[in-house]
Amino acid sequence: MIDTAFWLKSTEPFDLRWAYYELLTHDINSMDSGSAIPSTSKEAFYAMPVLIPPLETQKVIAATLGALDDKIESNRRTIKLIDEVVRARFDRDFDVEQVGDGIAIAELVGINPRRKLARGEQATYLGMSSLPEFSPVVLEWEERAFGSGQKFINGDVLMARITPCLENGKTAIVDMLGEGEVGWGSTEYVVLSPRGEFSTPWLYALTRHEVVREWAIRRMTGSSGRRRFQASGFGEYCIRKPDPAGLAAFNAFAVPMFRKVTQARDEMKSLMRLRDALLPELLSGRTSVPVGDVLL
Numbered sequence: 001m002i003d004t005a006f007w008l009k010s011t012e013p014f015d016l017r018w019a020y021y022e023l024l025t026h027d028i029n030s031m032d033s034g035s036a037i038p039s040t041s042k043e044a045f046y047a048m049p050v051l052i053p054p055l056e057t058q059k060v061i062a063a064t065l066g067a068l069d070d071k072i073e074s075n076r077r078t079i080k081l082i083d084e085v086v087r088a089r090f091d092r093d094f095d096v097e098q099v100g101d102g103i104a105i106a107e108l109v110g111i112n113p114r115r116k117l118a119r120g121e122q123a124t125y126l127g128m129s130s131l132p133e134f135s136p137v138v139l140e141w142e143e144r145a146f147g148s149g150q151k152f153i154n155g156d157v158l159m160a161r162i163t164p165c166l167e168n169g170k171t172a173i174v175d176m177l178g179e180g181e182v183g184w185g186s187t188e189y190v191v192l193s194p195r196g197e198f199s200t201p202w203l204y205a206l207t208r209h210e211v212v213r214e215w216a217i218r219r220m221t222g223s224s225g226r227r228r229f230q231a232s233g234f235g236e237y238c239i240r241k242p243d244p245a246g247l248a249a250f251n252a253f254a255v256p257m258f259r260k261v262t263q264a265r266d267e268m269k270s271l272m273r274l275r276d277a278l279l280p281e282l283l284s285g286r287t288s289v290p291v292g293d294v295l296l
Contacts, residue, residue: 018058021065022050025283051285061282064289068275075264075271082261083136086254090205093246095239096212102238109203110193111234115151115182122146124176124183131160131189134169136204136258137265141176141183150189151182157203159216161229162188167217171207173200175262190231197247201254212237 026048053061105111117123125144132138152158154177160170165188177183192203206212215237220227281287 013055014052015055015058015062017062017066021062021279022283025280051283053285057288060289064282065275065279068271068278072268072271072275075268078264079135079137079261082257086201086257087205087208089250089253090202091209093250094202094206094242096206096209097239098211098215099238099240103241104235104238105206106235108241109195109198110191112150112191112231113193115153117146117151117182117184119147120145124181125149126158126174126183126185128160128165128170128186128188131158131165131170131186132172134171134208136171136173136261138172138174138176139265139269144184146184149184149187150191151184152189152191153177153180153182153193155194155200157192157194157200157207158185159190159192159207160186160188161190161216161220161231163220163225163227166213166220166229169208169213171204173204173258173261175258175265188228190229190234192234197244197251198242199247199251199255201258202247202250204258205254 028045028048052058122143123146124141126138126141130138130140150158152174154174156174158172158174160166160168174183192207194200194203216229216233219233220229222228278287282289
C-alpha cells in the first residue's frame with residue numbers, strides 16, 4: 001500500500017461493496033491536510049462519522065447499487081466492442097493511405113460546414129473536456145448561450161485539433177441533439193459532416209484510423225503546447241475513391257450497429273441518474289429496499 005492511500009479493516013463484519021458506496025457519499029476531497037502536496041487529512045478521515053446498518057441491510061444496499069453499476073459497465077463494454085468491430089470492418093474494406101492520384105477527403109464529406117445559431121441563443125453545448133478519448137459516445141453535455149465555437153448537428157463527427165487532445169484521441173459522434181437542432185462547442189474541433197454514402201460511421205472510422213490520425217498529428221503547426229491541426233489539410237489528403245458497393249455494404253452493417261451504441265449510451269445515462277439518486281437515499285436510511293427485491 002502506498003503512503004498516499006488509506007485502507008479499511010473492520011473490527012466487525014461488514015460488506016466491502018457497501019463500504020465503497022458509503023464512502024462515495026462523503027466529501028473526502030475536502031479533508032485537505034494543508035500540506036504543500038494536496039493530501040487527505042488522516043485525522044479528519046478517521047473522525048468521519050459513518051452510519052453502519054445491519055449486515056443484511058448492507059448487503060441489500062450493495063446488491064441494489066451494484067446491479068446498476070454492473071449494467072452500466074456491461075453497456076460500456078457493448079459500446080467498446082461495437083466500436084472495435086466497426087473499425088475493424090472499415091480497416092478491412094477501405095484503403096485510406098494517402099495517394100497522389102486519389103480524391104481529397106474534403107471532396108467526399110463536409111468539413112466545418114456552416115450551421116446557424118444566433119449569438120446568445122440557448123443551445124446544447126459540448127466542451128472539450130466532455131469529448132471522449134478513443135470512444136464514439138459523449139456522456140455529458142449542457143445548455144449554454146451561444147457565444148463562439150464550432151456548430152454541429154446529429155450525425156456530425158467531432159475531432160479535436162489541438163495538442164494534446166488530438167494525440168489523446170478525442171473524437172466522437174454527435175447523436176444527442178433533437179431533430180433540426182444545432183449544438184455548439186469548442187473552437188478547437190474539426191467538424192466532419194456525412195455526405196451521401198459517406199456515412200457517420202464511415203467518417204468516425206476514418207478519423208480514428210491510425211494512418212489518418214498520425215498524418216493529422218504530423219500536420220500540426222504552432223508553438224509548443226498550442227499546436228493545432230488545420231482543417232484545410234483534409235483538402236490535401238487524397239485517398240483512392242471507395243467503391244460504391246463497398247460503401248453500401250459497410251453502411252448496411254455499421255449504421256444499425258451505431259444505433260445500438262446510442263441506445264446503450266442513453267440507457268447508461270438513465271441508469272447513472274437512477275444510481276446517483278438512490279445512493280444518498282439508501283446510504284442515509286431514508287429509503288430502503290426489502291430483502292428479496294434487489295434490482296437485477
